[in-house]
Amino acid sequence: MTFIDLLLQPFSYDFMVRAMTATTIAAVVCALLSCWLVLIGWSLMGDAVAHSVLPGVVLAYMVGAPFALGALIFGLLAVLLIGVVRDTSRVKEDAAIGIVFTSLFALGIVLVSTVPSQVDLSHIVFGNVLGVSPFDLAQIAMLGGVAIAVLLVKRRDLTLFAFDPAHAHAIGISPRMLSATLLGVLALTAVVSVQIVGVVLVVALLIIPGATAHLLTDRMGRMLVIAPIIAASCSIAGVYASFYLDIAPGGAVVLANAMVFTAVYLFSPRHGVVGRAFARRRGVETVAG
Amino acid sequence: MTAVSSGTVVCLNDVTVRRGEVLALDSISLEIRAGTVDALVGMNGAGKSTLFAAIMGLVPLTRGTLTVFGDTPARARAASRVAFMPQGDAIDIDFPITVADVVMMGRFGRLGITRRPRAADRRAVAESLERVQLADLAKRPIGTLSGGQRKRALMARALAQDADVLLLDEPFAGVDRRSEQLIADVLTQLAIEGHSVVVSTHDIANLPDRADRVILLAQRLITVDTPAAALAPDMLARAFTASRVHQS
Numbered sequence: 001m002t003f004i005d006l007l008l009q010p011f012s013y014d015f016m017v018r019a020m021t022a023t024t025i026a027a028v029v030c031a032l033l034s035c036w037l038v039l040i041g042w043s044l045m046g047d048a049v050a051h052s053v054l055p056g057v058v059l060a061y062m063v064g065a066p067f068a069l070g071a072l073i074f075g076l077l078a079v080l081l082i083g084v085v086r087d088t089s090r091v092k093e094d095a096a097i098g099i100v101f102t103s104l105f106a107l108g109i110v111l112v113s114t115v116p117s118q119v120d121l122s123h124i125v126f127g128n129v130l131g132v133s134p135f136d137l138a139q140i141a142m143l144g145g146v147a148i149a150v151l152l153v154k155r156r157d158l159t160l161f162a163f164d165p166a167h168a169h170a171i172g173i174s175p176r177m178l179s180a181t182l183l184g185v186l187a188l189t190a191v192v193s194v195q196i197v198g199v200v201l202v203v204a205l206l207i208i209p210g211a212t213a214h215l216l217t218d219r220m221g222r223m224l225v226i227a228p229i230i231a232a233s234c235s236i237a238g239v240y241a242s243f244y245l246d247i248a249p250g251g252a253v254v255l256a257n258a259m260v261f262t263a264v265y266l267f268s269p270r271h272g273v274v275g276r277a278f279a280r281r282r283g284v285e286t287v288a289g
Numbered sequence: 290m291t292a293v294s295s296g297t298v299v300c301l302n303d304v305t306v307r308r309g310e311v312l313a314l315d316s317i318s319l320e321i322r323a324g325t326v327d328a329l330v331g332m333n334g335a336g337k338s339t340l341f342a343a344i345m346g347l348v349p350l351t352r353g354t355l356t357v358f359g360d361t362p363a364r365a366r367a368a369s370r371v372a373f374m375p376q377g378d379a380i381d382i383d384f385p386i387t388v389a390d391v392v393m394m395g396r397f398g399r400l401g402i403t404r405r406p407r408a409a410d411r412r413a414v415a416e417s418l419e420r421v422q423l424a425d426l427a428k429r430p431i432g433t434l435s436g437g438q439r440k441r442a443l444m445a446r447a448l449a450q451d452a453d454v455l456l457l458d459e460p461f462a463g464v465d466r467r468s469e470q471l472i473a474d475v476l477t478q479l480a481i482e483g484h485s486v487v488v489s490t491h492d493i494a495n496l497p498d499r500a501d502r503v504i505l506l507a508q509r510l511i512t513v514d515t516p517a518a519a520l521a522p523d524m525l526a527r528a529f530t531a532s533r534v535h536q537s
Contacts, residue, residue, distance in 0.1 A: 039381070039384060039385075153402065153403055154403075155403075156397070156403065156404035156405075157397070157404060159386070160394050160397060160404075162384075163380075163381070163384050163386055163391070163394070164375075164380070164394070166373075166375060167373070167375075167394060167446070168397075169345070169347070169366070170345055170366060170371065170372065170373040171366065171369050171372075171394075171395070171397055171398035171450060172363075172366040172367035172368070172369065172398050173397060173398065214383075214385060217385060218385045218386075218387070218430040218432075219385055219386075219387065220385050220386055220390070222385075223385055
């Protein structure tokens with residue numbers, strides 16, 4: 001068996017083709033979004049929205065609606081509730097996030113326990129890459145396409161919002177609208193990704209690629225190219241690994257991302273800890289004044 | 290209502306802002322005209338930031354009216370007619386953005402839905418950077434600049450916006466001498482070109498050279514006058530010994 005055969009063999013199974021495609025789409029959407037999330041400091045928000053979709057998914061199964069619809073509704077509901085709790089009480093944002101998403105997640109677990117055997121909790125919590133149906137794939141491609149389109153069209157505004165929301169307001173661009181746009185796309189993205197890597201690991205795809213790219217460049221434009229490339233490569237590598245090593249694909253994809261992050265964290269030319277340590281020893285300031 | 294005389298750009302009439310229990314601005318009536326540099330002077334908590342926020346339409350007025358070019362602050366903002374230069378210490382120095390990109394953000398209000406810059410916008414950015422002598426640092430990440438250079442970058446952003454009114458929060462605080470002089474010169478130049486410039490500052494010593502008028506604030510308006518008159522000892526005493534927060 002040649003190396004080419006090794007590479008091609010997974011593609012002789014339709015479910016593997018769908019798994020590979022769906023994972024890559026989800027990873028690219030998450031990676032684009034992660035660039036803004038890590039810069040704004042909204043990483044926790046990604047975690048919260050991802051967990052909050054659980055009751056939506058279960059309810060959708062119960063009434064026979066597309067799972068994405070239920071997930072989207074609860075994702076947006078989570079964002080709304082977090083805003084309400086934060087703005088109308090003395091509870092701080094991180095606490096508001098923690099209260100809302102754990103409550104919704106708990107509601108999801110309770111709902112699952114009331115629907116015998118119809119919903120496999122582990123598929124939602126840990127993902128089900130290999131079970132992606134043609135309909136699921138179409139749904140993921142469509143929602144992912146919408147999310148990518150919105151992010152690319154509004155990318156300069158989103159960067160403005162992330163960098164200096166007060167300036168956005170000063171020049172008549174509503175930070176509230178931009179924040180709502182970003183959170184709406186976040187809900188959409190969580191929906192796209194939950195089926196692939198599951199509720200728990202979505203947050204990895206929503207943080208790690210952006211954080212990795214941030215360590216590699218000082219230009220937002222480049223971050224938006226580097227992060228999706230890393231995420232797509234890790235997705236493909238992860239799915240291959242799961243095929244040949246018989247390991248959980250969702251976990252493998254996230255581990256691949258984590259390994260790339262670790263390497264970059266250590267060895268990034270300008271922002272890696274090893275590179276900075278060497279620069280200090282040589283007495284060279286990495287950042288000129 | 291005060292009649293809007295020609296040359297009046299911002300008109301405050303009996304403007305009162307209450308923030309919770311605190312009276313931040315107390316019945317301020319004031320006109321800001323075209324072609325002048327006004328210095329906003331007062332203690333910390335005297336209401337300088339609130340006054341800026343009111344002109345930007347960031348805080349609701351408890352009482353009174355405030356117009357910018359005879360219209361609401363929101364309309365003036367939407368038309369990019371008001372530029373605000375923040376102190377700059379809130380900037381994330383790890384943000385992956387170049388100096389030129391930051392300055393380009395001054396143009397966003399004039400750009401289309403994707404904010405794709407046109408040749409004219411690039412020219413405006415280049416000219417603004419030239420004016421604050423940062424052209425050679427245009428491609429540097431914003432975080433690598435010194436405090437004074439960063440202020441000049443934020444000033445270039447305000448210049449690129451091509452606004453009629455420029456509000457600057459402590460532009461001289463914590464900057465090197467060269468930056469300080471440069472910023473002062475540009476402000477003078479802006480007024481000569483017909484812009485309205487309002488600067489909040491603690492640096493009273495240099496004001497006579499830098500400002501046409503001093504607005505002395507202690508929640509209430511103590512006086513609006515030439516620097517020499519407004520900075521007379523009795524006036525300063527009234528501004529700086531007034532009860533910091535009076536509640537009513």
